[in-house]
Structures are given as structure tokens and as C-alpha cells.
Amino acid sequence: MSSTNQIRASKRLPLRLTLAAAVAATALLTVGSPARAMVGEQYEPGTSPVTTTSYSVMSPEALAAAVKADRDYVTGMRAHHAGALSMSEEYLADPNASSPALRELAQAIVHNQKFEISLLDEVARNLDRPARVVNLGFARLAVQPAATEGLGQRDRFMKYPIPGPLAPVFSEGAQVTERDVQFAKAMTIHHQGALDMARAYQADRNGRNTFLGLLNVDIVTDQTQEIALMRRAITAYAGNADAVQVPASMVHGMEGMSHARHGAAASMQVSAADPHAGHDATATAPTARPAASAGHGAAPAPQRQGGHARHGH
Numbered sequence: 001m002s003s004t005n006q007i008r009a010s011k012r013l014p015l016r017l018t019l020a021a022a023v024a025a026t027a028l029l030t031v032g033s034p035a036r037a038m039v040g041e042q043y044e045p046g047t048s049p050v051t052t053t054s055y056s057v058m059s060p061e062a063l064a065a066a067v068k069a070d071r072d073y074v075t076g077m078r079a080h081h082a083g084a085l086s087m088s089e090e091y092l093a094d095p096n097a098s099s100p101a102l103r104e105l106a107q108a109i110v111h112n113q114k115f116e117i118s119l120l121d122e123v124a125r126n127l128d129r130p131a132r133v134v135n136l137g138f139a140r141l142a143v144q145p146a147a148t149e150g151l152g153q154r155d156r157f158m159k160y161p162i163p164g165p166l167a168p169v170f171s172e173g174a175q176v177t178e179r180d181v182q183f184a185k186a187m188t189i190h191h192q193g194a195l196d197m198a199r200a201y202q203a204d205r206n207g208r209n210t211f212l213g214l215l216n217v218d219i220v221t222d223q224t225q226e227i228a229l230m231r232r233a234i235t236a237y238a239g240n241a242d243a244v245q246v247p248a249s250m251v252h253g254m255e256g257m258s259h260a261r262h263g264a265a266a267s268m269q270v271s272a273a274d275p276h277a278g279h280d281a282t283a284t285a286p287t288a289r290p291a292a293s294a295g296h297g298a299a300p301a302p303q304r305q306g307g308h309a310r311h312g313h
Contacts, residue, residue, distance in 0.1 A: 049154035053126065056146040056208045060133050063142040069206035070127055070146070073197070077219075078120045080194055081113045083253015087187060096179035099170055099233050101163040105226060106183070108160035112222070115157045119215060122148040147211030162226055169233040176237045178244055184230035185241075186250040191223040191230075193254055 058066055088106035091097050097106075126145040134141050151157070163169075170176045198216035201207045234241045 044153065047153060049150060051148050051150040051154055053145050054147045054149055054211050056144045056210070058142055058144070058208055060140055060142045062206070062208075063131055063144060065206040066208045067127055067131075067144065069201070069204050070123065070209045070212060073201045073207065073212060074120050074124050074127070076197055077194070078117055078124075079255075080190070080197065080253045081117050081120070083251070084109050084113050084187070084190055084194075085117075086252050087183070087190065087250065091179070091183040094179055096177050097183065098174045098177045099180040100174075101167050101169045101229060102180050102183060102233050104163050104167075105229060108162050109187075109226075111160040115152070115155070115159075116215065116219070118155065119147070119151060119211075122151065123209070123212065146209045149211070162222070163229060165228070165232075167229075169229075169236045176233055178237075178239070181234055181237045181241050181244040182246055182250060184233045185244065185246045188227050188230050189246070189251050190254070191227050194219055194223055 056066060056070075088109045091106050092103060092110075097103055123146065126147055129145040131142045131144040134143060198220050201212060202216055207213070237244070
């Protein structure tokens with residue numbers, strides 16, 4: 001909506017609105033369409049970095065539950081990502097880590113999930129900011145800072161790609177090792193935990209943060225592809241992959257999470273045929289919910305359209 005249309009629309013609001021409420025109402029008009037958070041965007045040389053804040057809009061009565069859902073998700077997923085970093089770093093430091101594809105994957109996990117942790121930290125910071133309650137006369141709305149957009153450009157983030165479906169999982173003279181299989185099994189278990197958490201947030205009616213919804217789409221898309229790569233590595237193992245044990249201590253960041261009860265404990269004996277047994281075997285993107293109110297709700301993965309819900313700080 002253009003600024004002219006916003007002003008015209010704001011003039012149609014009840015005259016009893018205070019100036020401050022009118023300004024806030026005009027801001028609400030800007031976020032009237034579902035937001036597309038800049039989750040997947042990367043650094044573009046020559047473009048000035050501009051960070052903006054996205055907001056969640058809801059009734060004041062729904063605010064506490066929505067903020068709690070966001071906080072719980074951020075706390076769990078941040079710890080989970082930190083676990084993926086330490087697992088990958090341990091694997092890269094191991095001289096028995098032989099698979100070039102898995103080593104490349106581990107490097108991508110470290111690089112890309114460090115950036116996602118910074119996104120989660122910014123969501124947590126925004127959730128600590130107070131919400132503004134706007135009284136429109138006919139309705140009261142809570143406007144909660146939800147996330148910071150534009151961090152990819154500000155931080156000059158360039159996403160590391162993972163090896164494609166034709167990339168070799170082993171090199172000449174260096175076959176897939178038992179350590180490679182351990183890493184692939186452990187990280188598959190770990191990734192499935194992230195998929196479980198992402199789907200749980202998408203299914204939670206209190207999960208109203210568009211930015212987190214779109215981050216989930218990125219997480220599910222990336223980690224589904226990574227699971228497929230790790231399956232290939234397990235299958236390429238010359239020995240009996242089912243006999244390769246994965247100690248629970250090799251799967252980091254699952255402690256205290258809602259899916260941990262069927263993650264680290266139940267899935268240590270994953271097989272080559274089904275390396276994430278003990279979880280939901282399907283690895284599809286989370287189903288998008290219709291927005292419960294303007295400016296929030298997860299958008300479908302293939303339809304990232306314009307209409308950002310974003311404002312300056």
C-alpha cells in the first residue's frame with residue numbers, strides 16, 4: 001500500500017483516535033498483508049544494508065500465549081542448532097572423517113546454522129521489547145516486535161551450498177568410514193528433531209510469528225535435502241551400516257526438548273534403509289497455516305511474495 005493510500009485510510013478511522021494511536025494504526029495498515037520475512041535472502045554486493053523490524057499483530061488477549069510459543073521455539077531451536085555446530089566441528093576434527101561430501105556438509109552446517117542462530121537471537125531480542133496496544137475504537141490490537149529483517153545483507157552472509165544429489169560421497173582410495181556413518185546417523189537423528197520442532201511450531205495455533213514460520217520452511221527444506229545426502233553416505237558404506245553404533249552422547253542439543261524422548265534414546269539403532277527410524281519418516285515442508293490475523297502466519301514455501309510486514313526500528 002502506498003503512503004498516500006495509508007494516509008487516506010487512516011483518515012477514515014474514528015476521529016477520537018489520538019495522534020499516537022493514529023500513527024500506530026497507519027503502521028498496522030502497512031502490515032495488512034501476510035509478511036514475507038527476509039529469511040532466505042543473502043548478501044548482494046553493492047546494496048546498502050537496511051535492517052527493519054517485522055511485527056506480529058493479534059488481540060491483546062492472545063499476546064501472552066503467542067510470545068510464549070515464540071520464546072519456547074527460539075529457546076529450543078537455538079540449543080538444537082548449537083548442538084549441530086558442535087557435532088559438525090567434532091566430525092571435521094576427526095582424522096577418520098573421510099567422506100568429502102559429508103565434510104562439505106559439516107562445513108555448510110557450521111556456516112549456515114551460525115547465521116540462523118543470529119536470526120533466532122534477534123527474534124529473542126525483539127520478543128523482549130514491549131508490545132504496543134492500539135485502540136481503534138471498534139477493536140484493540142496488540143503489535144509485538146517479532147524479528148529483524150535484512151541481517152543477511154548487514155552481515156554479508158552468503159549461504160554455503162550442500163553437495164548435490166550427484167556429488168560423490170567418497171573419494172578414490174578413501175571409502176566411507178565407520179566414523180562417517182556415525183556422523184551421518186547422528187546428524188540424521190538430530191535433523192529429524194529439527195523437523196519435528198518446526199512442524200510442532202507450525203501446528204501450534206499460538207505460533208503467530210511469520211518470520212519463524214518462514215525460517216521453518218528454510219530449515220525443513222535444507223535439512224530434508226541433507227538427510228537425503230546422509231542416507232546416500234550410509235548406503236555407500238562397504239560394511240554393515242546397521243552394526244555401527246551411535247552413542248547418545250554423539251547427538252547434541254536434544255536435552256530437554258519435546259522430541260528428545262524419541263530422539264537420542266530411541267533412535268540410536270537407525271538402519272541404512274531408514275536412518276531416521278523412531279521419528280516421523282516423512283521429511284516434507286511444514287504445512288502453512290492461514291494467517292490468524294493480518295501480518296502473521298506461515299507462508300507456503302513456493303509462494304514467497306511481496307508485502308513485507310516491516311518497519312524501521
